[in-house]
Amino acid sequence: MSLVLADVAALVVGVALAFATQAIVRPVPTFVIVDHLWLAASSAPAFALGAGMSRLYHSRANERPLEEAVNIFKAVGTGMSWLLLVSLGVQYQELSRLWVALVGIGVTGCLLVERRIARSVFRRLRSDGRLRRRIVIVGTDEHAIALMHDYQRNPSLGYEVIGLAAVDGAPSCDEVEPLGTVDDLSRVLDDHDAVGVVVSLASVPSARVNTLTRRLTDEGYHVALSSSLRDIDVSRLRPQSMDGRTLIYVEPIIRNGWRGIAKRVFDLVLASAILLASLPLQLVAAAAIKSTSRGPIFFRQVRVGKDGELFEVVKYRTMVIDAEERKAELMSLNEADGPLFKMKSDPRVTPVGRILRKLSIDELPQLFCVLVGTMSMVGPRPALPEEVEQWDDEVSERLRALPGLTGMWQVSGRSDSSFETYKRMDLYYVDNWSLFHDLQICSRTVAVVLRGRGAA
Template identity: 40%
Template sequence: MRRIGAADTEVIDPSPRRRRRVSRATRVGDKPRWYFPGALAVGVAGVAVPVLLLFWLTGQPRPVACALTGTALWLAVQAGQRRFDSRLIGESRSVLATVQDWLILLGLLALARTATGEHSDPIVALLALLPALVVTAAYRMTVHVHLQASRRAAYAVRRVLVVGEPGAADAVVGHLASRTDHAYVVVGVVPVGDAANGSGAPEAARLGAVPPGAPRWDADAVLGAAVEHAAELVLVVPGPLLSGARLRSLAWSVHESGLPMAVLPGVTEVAQRRMRLSVAAGLAVLHIAPPLRRGAQVALKSALDRIGAAVGLAALAPLFAVLAVAIRTGSTGPVFHRQQRLGRDGEPFTMWKFRTMVVDAEARKAELAAVNEHEGPLFKMRKDPRVTRVGSLLRRTSLDELPQLINVLRGEMSLVGPRPPLPEEAERYDEVEARRLAVKPGMTGLWQVSGRSDLSWDETVALDLQYVENWSLTYDVDVMARTVKAVVDGRGAY
């Protein structure tokens, strides 16, 4: 891996007559070299070894041929789905994508079985293929975690040159700098117009407010800046001073030089699956599908919530009894704490939790307002004196949240969703923050799996809005899987 300070790009001569292309390797980014061979090795071992071993132990016909066929098809499915693409590998946890690939593999093997007349035991074959699903999903999650950790240390990133009017460019630079879950690091800005550059990034060049008479002037300035800062991508923020023919001319020159170029559409927190690009009369049109608010997925989510809550309450009844005894032994007062919260569309409901504080905690909240450690309307203290000894343990392990299964069973909450706010918190919401109330609140969500109380209020709102706008059943499954790690880790739980 290479840190962002190193430069190994080929020189780009910005003159119109002499331009050398940037090497392909630098456009891809510097991810660890072991990602790809590791993926191949896991793909082979995940199918070949268990199929060969289990078929041989159970006396199935042609174990070697079956192992080779299964391995070849498994690698072909992943290659067809671009799982080995160096630009994509590690960019997501890919658990659900792995399940999708595995189901495609089963379908292809079923067709091959019918076509060849192969008659091995289907149950044995299915068991032999299960390790491919497990080890591949585990490897992809490991790669994703490693890549995210690398990017927090400024490795495996792409050097980006931002071009745009200062106000818009400043916002883009700030947004990219505020998060590390992406591949872009801004190494320079090319402001358009006369306004001051307030982004904090180096001003690599400047384009005039009026397009120059010679179409090469814009390109020469941008490409010269790209050479000086070893940029691997030109990221353009379009606006009144940089649109239409001027943007098209710049794109032609940048692409001819061998540098990739991207244009920001100006929308944020929209999942890729909701976007579709089309062309009308030569104009690029970005279609954004509305968020899911009704339909089969919403009905299925509600049904799964209630079924999951009912099963959870039945299975956890013995644990509830043990916790009830511990709470009553540790301090005086009721076992459960009931508190009014706001649900979907601001509808009030009574939320259930195991009591973790002294009985007069609400009355004492006002006297602690001056030492609130959380910005925004949310009240949090790392060492809240109202929390009991047993309550501290319950909060650290998130066991205090389990009674909310009652709210899920009653349809007031969901298993996954934004944190349910107190009425006094919601009274202080602006229009953006109030958008969190567009869906049912959840027992767990992006806030809980991303750091909980360690997050700032702005980060909390951003995560909740990301969920509200982009939720799906597969999104919920991903959050539930990440919840297990968050509970074990305990970060931000106080």
Template identity: 40%
Template sequence: MVTAVVGHVGATRTKALSAPASRSLRFLPHSLIALDLAVIAAAGGSASYFQNGMPMFDPDASQNLASTGSGTLVALGWILVVALGGGYRRQVLGGGSDEYKRVLNATLAYTGLLALILFVTQADVSRAFFVLLFAVGLPGLLLARWGARNVLHRLRIRGHLAVPVLIAGSPAYVDDVHGVLNRTPWLGYRVIGAVTPPGDASHTVGGVPVVGSTEDVARAALASDARLILFAGGSSSSAQDLQEKLWQLEERGIDVVVAQSATGITISDRATLRPVGGLPLMHLGTPAWSQATKIGKRMFDVVGASVLLVLFSPLLAFIALRIKLHDGGPVLFNQSRVGRQGVPFRCAKFRTMVPNAEDLLAALKVASGYEGGLFKMEDDPRITKPGRWLRRFSLDELPQLWNVVRGDMSLVGPRPPLPNEVAQYDAAARRRLHVRPGMTGLWQVSGRSDLSWEHAIRLDLYYVDHWSMLQDLHILWRTLGVVVLGKGAY
């Protein structure tokens, strides 16, 4: 029965929906290697120029790594260390901050290694050239990756370099994952079907065609020309069952992604697998959110917010004057929000609504069919004329820089929740309160008000469990683009 269903659907519906995965995908790592070599060569040439002033035209100029045969070895060694650090793995290319982190860590490690080699061998290399090489090369590599990622994202959004994906799991989990992938087309995952527990449904509620049963995922993948299987909740009856399915797919060269919902465990950078008596045990180190409360992040927040307050002071004065002249009401709107570990604080914003906005809230909730979570209306009648452009570009939140200086908030973190929202939190959602709320965060750069309540919570929990300083910098950079475009703000 399973064979007939999979064979029939795979040969008709799914084959029509999908095209074979682009062969160009396998050349992505090679393209990045060529790009990195070009950047390193340019860095070496720039360092040589600044040190000696065009040594290729000056026969009396001192020699350095760029102008000798050793330069090629240095460049290849740099590429090798990045490769060993996982900087060219297809799984990390094009999404998240992990790609940048691997390039950064590998370059720092190579800097120390090369310095040690030069010291031991007593090589005649200028210190100025050595410093300039990496001072130019590291930012160059990171900028090149950023540029390559933007090109890759644009190609994927236009339908190129996509990977045909099957989602395995219960229909509810399939639709949940499908919704996430639909909102992130730049990831390059094109869902061509679902593999669900045995049943008679031909589609999930969300419209994903069912192409097979979870009892034989490998057969469904081969029949539908899928290149990747994403396991979600309900895809396996036990850990052993999931492991056997993974083995079958590995033997057939089909890539596998396992969502957290399939295991019930949050797997992060702090997880280390150690085999004990043939049994792989997962050891979890210090949670990432505990590092997000350390002095380093706090110093970054205070310095960054203070500098921004000074730079934006003319803009702050203009906005305050514009609000006051519009209706004569108060300039600021102070609202009670819940901070780290559930401590309440007064969150400052420029007022964007009529003075009696809170009195009108109950009637609007009834009229809009509000059922809980974050209340947002795309055409909220309470918003004033100046308030609309303030909200569009998130300028109403600039006074929160003072909250950051005070220690109530951080530049980056989960959205500061209202007390009534916290009252609805389950045990998982309360993990958001382990860190200071932020002026910006993953949910702001991933859709803002366009996201559902559940998806916003999921993004905040991911941030809490996977915090890193590099990720904060990445979010701040993405925030600039989101604010300028005004996407998802109302």
């Protein structure tokens, strides 16, 4: 109900903005304003109908911001179509085309902003333990346990796993005692006020999945089937039917041709623009480094690039000159897991270097690497050779793309993230690359840098 009221408020504000803009750009007589107001009011049920038809209040149909935006466009389109039909039916001659356009733009814009705020509020409430839906995971195999941990690590998803349901013949679990078996799953769900299940397909035979899904959905429970697919964006998945069987087709990612050219042009234009705009700031940074500590202005280091090729990365020096030699004595204080090395209060960082890192100014010389083609504006983090030596075959897949000045890992958590998160996000980026994703990551990078979050 709160979301409905927020949508109504956004609708009213959008129409009000249309009237205000009309008054400034092209004023109309008062009686025309009154007629337009009645026309807008009579179209309100159509906007509500459009919201219902586009499933704007079904959370699972609006999980992704882009999906929600499309549903908003559909709802507004329904309302605006009705508005035009009514004006045509009553042969209203005074209808302002400018006002119609302003209403469409104003309502759409206000709904998009309002839904973005609502998403943020819901995410915060869920993280605080509110607005959560209780679910049971069917299965006790390794995949089921991983699912449980994923939900526990991400409370903002809005789900609370109350336990597991065991399957006869499936691998047992010593970590968690199952709440019951699949046979008495309905009782378990009812006893714990759960709304649905997530089925680990690795645990449940295919014939039993069908029976279980039919039974639970008939009883009013929600059912989600978790496959072993990872790092594949859902927008690439297409359900297909073959003789009653459900298939999932995975759209391929095309990185060459015009898409590859577009990415390279994007890199060159953005890197050149940032270099020119930041030149005065870089001169100040260089002078501060030179005047406050011994050693060169730039720090150079060999990193591993696309297809395993080595290249030299260049940054502004933020540490003392013997930082690499002192790294061994600090390994016991490493706060990162896996092959990464991170310290929030690294004693090797100079006072000026700490400021440069906080504002990400130390990264700016890497723009030259983008210009020469050894790096991209967006991509996986450029890894050290000794890190790559510790990777398994799965992590090495990230070397299929150029390393980036920024990336999903950096904007989602940066140095605060675990190695598992770092690995999964970089693989997700490589497996689902698109120029649209690059634009999204670049826009999020600006916000992260301005907040100074996660820089180390």
